[in-house]
Amino acid sequence: MLLRVHDLSCARGGVPVLERLSFELSPGDVLVLRGPNGSGKTTLLRTIAGLQPPIAGRIEAEDGAVAYGAHADGLKATLSVAENLRFWAGVYGTGGIDAALAAFDLVQLQDRQAQNLSAGQKRRLGLARLLVTGRPVWALDEPTVSLDVASVGLFADAVRAHVAGGGAALIATHIDLGLESRVLDVSAHRAVAPVDALDEAFL
Amino acid sequence: MLLRVHDLSCARGGVPVLERLSFELSPGDVLVLRGPNGSGKTTLLRTIAGLQPPIAGRIEAEDGAVAYGAHADGLKATLSVAENLRFWAGVYGTGGIDAALAAFDLVQLQDRQAQNLSAGQKRRLGLARLLVTGRPVWALDEPTVSLDVASVGLFADAVRAHVAGGGAALIATHIDLGLESRVLDVSAHRAVAPVDALDEAFL
């Protein structure tokens, strides 16, 4: 078991958004999060990544198991593609970046500054970062935004290779990725009443 | 004829990207731009919006005919939804914002600060701006990024209403919008040789 989420509730900006979510990810699993805009997918992923505390429930995962990919890519405009990637490889203490560059078709672009990439090329670079984290659980927030069909295919391949190697992925998306996956629709877990733990003192 | 592009070549960051593009938009037209990442869709739209000069060819459109919608939405995080929209309505000298709010299902959210919206909600607000420009030609760069299926439907409805009212739209996108439209694949127009006007002196 790589990640176990038990009876989780989470809030955004002080407002409870999702409640009573439970699911598990084993090696090889892909779980797609669905839900209309504003239903709380980003909130859930941030909570799982450890950026915000849950308001109730438990998240069980090994320390440093989750690699988070957010709406924003965290690219440095003045660094080249290779430099951006090498930085993250250094931070995560993993080795080379060549495999990551190749997987997202960035070899040609590797000396280009990130600011001179098109929207989709930037996104590919952002995704390549996942490969250099070396972490088993990918928690991705709309990874395929701005990608063309071919690049979505590259991404799907990367995910397939990752889970085949014993990893798992949790992906929030609105489109069809062409992956075999379970689906979790978060709109079924919309928080109804304000959870007491939050403002209980004032209610 | 709302927009006529004649034998246009354009460059990005000093590198020619597209060449010899010609097309026309009449009232009622929707033209979808396709092409893989980095093929030059954004460059073309910026040129048509007048943000950068073409390196060759002509763009014929009435002054102030084109409303541009970029990758970024230009929202002010600390203003509310209604305030953001009202500002643009003021700049373009058009009237109320209620129709625009209604068209993108933002009435509920109108007093929310833009920074507290989810990614898709922000995008809807960005699109609602188009309705308050009152301009006939919409030049949109991947308008449906982050939108869920229902919101993509809202967007398609808005475009349909716009062209039915005598407008036209030029939309760069990677997904299927469910609109009747002509398609222009820009990858057929990739610039091959550096267009001389640019650095001719140095080559």
Add this chain to the structure above:
Amino acid sequence: MPELGKYAVWVLSAYGVSLALIVAIVLQTVLRARRVRERLDKAEARRGNG
């Protein structure tokens, strides 16, 4: 060497620093010219081959 009197330090340092600055800018100019020229020649060669 001319007799500079009590102002020797001033005059000499003025000449010293000025000449140093002139030499510095000339050197920088020449070195950069050489470097750019080499890189350009390499690029031309690549272009010729390719």
Add this chain to the structure above:
Amino acid sequence: MKRMSLWEYANPKKFMATTNVVLPWISVLAAICLVVGLVWGFFFTPDDFRQGSTVKIIYLHVPSALMAINAWLMMLVASLIWLVRRHHVSALAARAAAPVGITFTLIALFTGAVWGQPMWGTWWAWDPRLTSFLILFLFYLGYVALWEAVENPDTAADLTSVLCIVGSVFALLSRYAVNFWNQGLHQGATLSMDKEENIADIFWYPLLVAIAGFVLLFVALVLMRTRTEIRARRLHALQMRERMG
């Protein structure tokens, strides 16, 4: 045959060809004038009865201050040509001149300060000419920094041209401020042709040679740097083309 227009030299190839021929001559001439002027001034002129040997600083201070201001004015002209006629060479020439101008400004500042200490009893005074000259120095720094900071060469040329126009106010002030308000410590015009009596011939001739040396040095350096900038642009263009595949 049609008379060749001056603008022909705005074509990089033509420029490279011409300068390739004249540059060695100018460089040699510059070296000769500089050496003759400075050696003459330093070794073979008498001391001034009031200033003592410090008068020898004049052969460095006046030419460099003169050229520091002229360099900016040359950049102004080049920038205007670029803005109006879009000749790349003139934009690059302006860029090439800035570091040379900075060097001359530094020389003028340093020699002025070193001269001021014995003459005025202070390194520095906040009089109008010195002040606007210092501001000019800051403008030089800003100009170079702006060139460095912008990546697209044409954008950088445009932006720096705008800056250069604005900065010219101070270049002119540091030359003419003495005429506007006469409160500074600093010398007024001593070099205008009709006021030759202000300065004895014996100082005047070596000074003229030194000025000629600085002018020629400036021209030689700017030509050489412009050639380098043209090559760099060409390199850039080639790399762009490689990038396009």
Add this chain to the structure above:
Amino acid sequence: MIRLFSRDLTLAVRAGGGFGLGLAFFLIVTVLVPFGVGADTAQLGRIAPGILWVGALLACLLSLDRIFQLDFEDGSLDLLATAPVPLEGVVMMKALAHWVTTGLPLTLAAPVLGLLLNLAPAGYGWLVLSLALGTPALSMIGAFGAALTVGLKRGGLLLSLLVLPLYVPTLIFGAEAVSRGASGQAATTPLILMAAITLGTLALLPFAAAAALRINLR
């Protein structure tokens, strides 16, 4: 146009108290100097005009890069450039909004800080007057510098470098006016010169700034 102005004001107020902070910075700079220089009151009084003007200038300077940078980053500037308003007008409005949020409050608060620095009583009127005449030029020059550096990451310091030389004349005349006023001399000449600078910048720089913006958006 007026929309733009009022939006910028709203943003300044919402985003962490625009007015208050510019002012607070001014206050802190003026307070720091006695710490650094020592508390000899006569000497403080003598350097007060200069320090007050330098403080005002730095307070203006600090908020300059926000004039266009935020709008550039979130894409509003692209949209404004394609909107039916002249870019010169946009520049004017942004400079005006900057002045209202920094220059104006500084002017109003300056007398209080004059007290802290032991400014001579005769100087207060001149202080307020000179700030009122001079700070608009600071905002306009700042808008020009911001337009030149918009879109350059870390343009902030480059901006200071470009703008400060242009601030110097205003500073000189401003401080001169105050110190003359404080010592009881006539201070009209520097004030008139300063007003001339302000008018000149307001007349010319919007065009230069709009040109720079167009170049940077390209």
Add this chain to the structure above:
Amino acid sequence: MIRLFSRDLTLAVRAGGGFGLGLAFFLIVTVLVPFGVGADTAQLGRIAPGILWVGALLACLLSLDRIFQLDFEDGSLDLLATAPVPLEGVVMMKALAHWVTTGLPLTLAAPVLGLLLNLAPAGYGWLVLSLALGTPALSMIGAFGAALTVGLKRGGLLLSLLVLPLYVPTLIFGAEAVSRGASGQAATTPLILMAAITLGTLALLPFAAAAALRINLR
């Protein structure tokens, strides 16, 4: 970790000449003061230590908001917070990079500016020594302030407001050391106090800053 440091340095250098600009700002501030205060050399010499220290402090201050803000905006900070490096280490590295790009060049250039302000010859050594000991504290305190205000739009001025009070002790001891040194007195006591402050901040503030970051990212 060292990666982070070298990345920050590269970014500072790439983005418009990191080093040069911090320095240029210091230069300009020190140059402005005589414009404002007037050119009486004896008086300038007396206030020189204070002005130099205030100038150094402001030059540090100006680049503070970039310590975390850029990383926050482009999402890198979220990613760094989930990466296998302690956030305390991130803070230390960022403060170190800030010091190397501002404090260090300031220290090296200070003697030249002392000349402009007519500092007494005996003061130069103390000036350099006090800056070398004091500027690390400025960077560390600044990193703490930046961590507190990251994510607040227009946090820049709020940041100054929070940080300046913490800068005051360093400023006082620094200026004191230089002016004592310049007038030939023993300046070791203020220097030792300042060194103590620097050590204290370096030991404690990384933890506070990391905690503030965690809260702001939530």
